[in-house]
Amino acid sequence: MPLHRLLRLSPTAVLGLWHRTETAAALGALLPAGAGAAYAALLPAAGPERQAQWLAGRVLAHAVAAALWPGAPAPLVQNDATGRPYLAGPGRPAGAVVSLSHSGAWAAALLTAGGRAGVDVEVVRDKARRIAPKFLSAAELAAAQAGPADDAHYTLLWSAKETLYKLAARRGLIFKQQLLLEPLPEPFAAAPAGEIPAALHLAEGQTRHRVCYSQPAAGYVLTYCWESEVPAFIH
Template identity: 35%
Template sequence: MSPNAQLLTISPDCQALLLPIVADEPDLQAGLPLTQPELDELALIRHPAQRTEWLACRVAIRQLVEQLSGVYKGLYKDEYGKPHLRGLPWSISLSHTTGWAAAVLHQSRPVGIDIEPIREQFQRVVPRTLSASEIAHAAGLPERLAVYWCAKESLYKLYGKRQLTFREHLHIDPFTDGATQLTGYVRLPDHTETLTICCYTIGPGLLAVAY
């Protein structure tokens, strides 16, 4: 496990890892098995910080796999861009922001993760991401808006398909400030799921895991 990494036990079958990015690109890539499609994807990333974030996510998921005595053989992406482990049946999700990478692994069901700093810019995305009742509950407070955004991002990553909008299809029940467990929903015309979202004040601001 990397120094300063924070391991979170979400449930008996689910663990997340939050990793501060302190290593440079060569150190992150050293010994990390990358498939040719992954190398091709990395080659398209020009910004140095984004390259280190991309690599750090894979370091984090590798460490989670090895925690379970698995052999990490790299990732592949499905037709929707959702990442999967090569040769292992476990579900994963990745997230990164400036200076931080996060990964989550669930042994038996789909999972999604998101990390976000708390910032004023969330106010700008309110009309297209929150329902009327969610807007009323958020009351313009940056901390609540961040929770809604982070929670909905984790739901979106869990579902892992396109044709979803945050406002119409992803919903979060009202929550008390500081709540660590939320209830979320994916609501489509022919399908509804009720999901648990664990929310942590940690690292750059917030970390949410939906499962």
């Protein structure tokens, strides 16, 4: 059972990482008793690799929930109409929040007892660098291009904005205008872990955040952000 790590971020938040080596069938056998049939009905109609990634996220979410709420009935991870995961069932504590991500052989899950949460794990590749003008603001792009930024650095920037997007928990945000990294971190190779100051610019006003980042393994980037309460808007 390759549960890589459970990290207690606070008394009300736990982050989990899973290094997947199992097949979809093996992962299904790791689900809590009674949950297998419910997840079988929700399993995406995709190939075995995609199904294994999906199930790894659910198995991990249950491991994180057990660490955060020991002894409580296992909640069911479902998705709303926009695809965002949420906890359901009698085992769901009031106000609980879940954020999931998977890429390649890794899955990440962040659960909190309330507030907001976002997590993202990404395989390092050249895609983020190629599409950087689409998700970085002009100032962010200029800062990235001024330094020795490589594929890992651009993947980190993309992942940080994905985490902010999940934290905001709303559709239709423009990454290069409303999800801003201020200032950009140093090149990722020189700083394998740290925090990025960030801001959400929404119609109601602005909120400030700190996105944590690290490398769970060579060739991967992990970012996450959580809040026990929704912060007040700055106008």
